[in-house]
Amino acid sequence: MREEWLDASDLATQKKLAAEIQEQAFIDAPYYPLGINFTPTAFRSDLTGVLTASGGPLFWNVRRQA
Numbered sequence: 001m002r003e004e005w006l007d008a009s010d011l012a013t014q015k016k017l018a019a020e021i022q023e024q025a026f027i028d029a030p031y032y033p034l035g036i037n038f039t040p041t042a043f044r045s046d047l048t049g050v051l052t053a054s055g056g057p058l059f060w061n062v063r064r065q066a
Contacts, residue, residue, distance in 0.1 A: 039056040049061040
């Protein structure tokens, strides 16, 4: 289909082929759900400022409580 699109003589044909290419791209599944990643983490209760993100805790901004 890509070669047909490149060889197309007019804009209308290119638009039609572009729509077909996009349709085929969605049929070929551009998205593969691979699951959820959870990293169990433990840290001391006397720490403050532990930031959390989707991948686990971030250890900057961490301080010990006085």
